[in-house]
Amino acid sequence: MSTVQTEQRALPRSGAAAVRPLLKPALSRAWRDGRTLQFGTDPERAQVVAEADERYRSFLALLDGERDTSAVEAAAGRLGLAPPYVREALAELARTGLLEDAGAVERELTGLVPSRRALLGPDLASLSLLHPPPGAGAAKLAARARARVEVRGAGRVGAALAAALAAAGVGAVAVLDEGRVHPADCSPAGLGPEQLGRSRVGAAREVVARAAGRPAAGTGPPTGQPGQSGHLERPERPPRPDLVVFAPRDGSGAFAGPAVAARALLRAGVPHLYTGVVEHLGVVGPLVLPGASACGGCVALTRAEQDSAWPQLLAQLADGGPGRPPEPACDGALATAVAGLAALQVLLQLDGARPLSVDGYFEVSAADGMARRRRLPPHLDCGCFWR
Ligand SMILES: [Zn+2]
Incomplete structure (x- = not known):
C-alpha cells in the first residue's frame, strides 16, 4: 500500500471529511513507473502516490463520487483494508488536494440549471484545483x-x-x-x-x-x-x-x-x-x-x-x-x-x-x-x- 507524498510546499490543509469522496476529476493521472502514480502536471502542485500496489489502485477506484464514506469503508473492507486505515487514507488525499466531495458539489450548485452548470464545467474544474479542500471549488x-x-x-x-x-x-x-x-x-x-x-x-x-x-x-x-x-x-x-x-x-x-x-x-x-x-x-x-x-x-x-x-x-x-x-x-x-x-x-x-x-x-x-x-x-x- 502507498501513501500520498506531498511534493508541493504549500497546499492548504483542510482535514475536511469528504462525504462522497471522488478523486479530483480535473487532475491528470499518469504513471511515472509501474508503481508510482502522479496526479497533475504542474511541478508546483503535482502529487505523487508512491508504492501504489494493486490493492491501493482498487481502493482509489472506489472513490467515484457515488459511494459515501461508509460505503467506501465497506467496499475497502472487502479488499482487506481496515476502516481506520481507509479514514486516514481519505484524510491524506483530502489534505493533499486530491479529493473532491461529490455531495458538497451537488449541494453548492443546486441553484444552477443543468445547462448552465454544464457550461461552467471547466471553470468548476479549474476552481477545484485552485481551492483544494473537498467542495471548496464549488463553493467559490x-x-x-x-x-x-x-x-x-x-x-x-x-x-x-x-x-x-x-x-x-x-x-x-x-x-x-x-x-x-x-x-x-x-x-x-x-x-x-x-x-x-x-x-x-x-x-x-x-x-x-x-x-x-x-x-x-x-x-x-x-x-x-x-x-x-x-x-x-x-x-x-x-x-x-x-x-x-x-x-x-x-x-x-x-x-x-x-x-x-x-x-x-x-x-x-x-x-x-x-x-x-x-x-x-x-x-x-x-x-x-x-x-x-x-x-x-x-x-x-x-x-x-x-x-x-x-x-x-x-x-x-x-x-x-x-x-x-x-x-x-x-x-x-x-x-x-x-x-x-x-x-x-x-x-x-x-x-x-x-x-x-x-x-x-x-x-x-x-x-x-x-x-x-x-x-x-x-x-x-x-x-x-x-x-
Ligand atoms: Zn488614493
Whole structure:
C-alpha cells in the first residue's frame, strides 16, 4: 500500500471529511513507473502516490463520487483494508488536494440549471484545483453566482470583459453605457457587427446573456437572486454592485484618475477596477479596495510626480476633452487580451484572493505582446486612506 507524498510546499490543509469522496476529476493521472502514480502536471502542485500496489489502485477506484464514506469503508473492507486505515487514507488525499466531495458539489450548485452548470464545467474544474479542500471549488462558483458586477463602458474592452465574467459564472453582470453600437465598438468577444446601430446597452445585454447560456436577453428570471446566473439588470436603477469596472469606450480608464464616480465608490466602499486601451498600450488596474489600497487618485498623483504637466494633460484627455485623438487606436487582439486579464482580476477578487492589480497595475503592449506589472504604492497625499 502507498501513501500520498506531498511534493508541493504549500497546499492548504483542510482535514475536511469528504462525504462522497471522488478523486479530483480535473487532475491528470499518469504513471511515472509501474508503481508510482502522479496526479497533475504542474511541478508546483503535482502529487505523487508512491508504492501504489494493486490493492491501493482498487481502493482509489472506489472513490467515484457515488459511494459515501461508509460505503467506501465497506467496499475497502472487502479488499482487506481496515476502516481506520481507509479514514486516514481519505484524510491524506483530502489534505493533499486530491479529493473532491461529490455531495458538497451537488449541494453548492443546486441553484444552477443543468445547462448552465454544464457550461461552467471547466471553470468548476479549474476552481477545484485552485481551492483544494473537498467542495471548496464549488463553493467559490456558487459565490460567483451570487455576485453582481457592473461594467461601465460597452466598447471593445468593456463588452468583452462583461461576456467573460458572465461566462465564468458571475450571476449578475450589468453593462452601463449610452448611445448606439458603432463599428469601433465591435470585437469578436464583445459586440458584433450584426448589432450595429442597436442600443449599446441592449446589445451588451444580448452578449452577456449569450455568454451565460441564456437563450435570449430579458426572458430570464428576475435579477439579483442567488443562483440565478448571467442576468443583466436594467441600467436605470442598478442595485449596489460587489465590484465596478471602469472600462470607458475611449480608453481613458487606462489613465485612472480621481473621477467623481470613483470618489463616490470610494466613499461607498465599493471595490473598482480601471481598464482601457490607449494608443498601443492596454492597462488593467489598479483594482481599488477602498481604504485599503492605492486608488485612481494615487495614480494621478504618482504620474504628476513623474511629469509635472500631467494634471493639465489629463484634464484634456478625459472623456470628451479637447485632447482626445480624432481616431483612437485600439488593437482588437490587445483589447481582447486586456478584457481577459481584467476579467481574471475581477474573478480573483470575487473568489477571495488578492489580485496583483491591487496596489499595482498591468500594462500590455501591442508593440511586443508583453504584459508587465507596475507597482503602485498608495500616495501619502491622496487622502484615500484618511479616516
Ligand atoms: Zn488614493
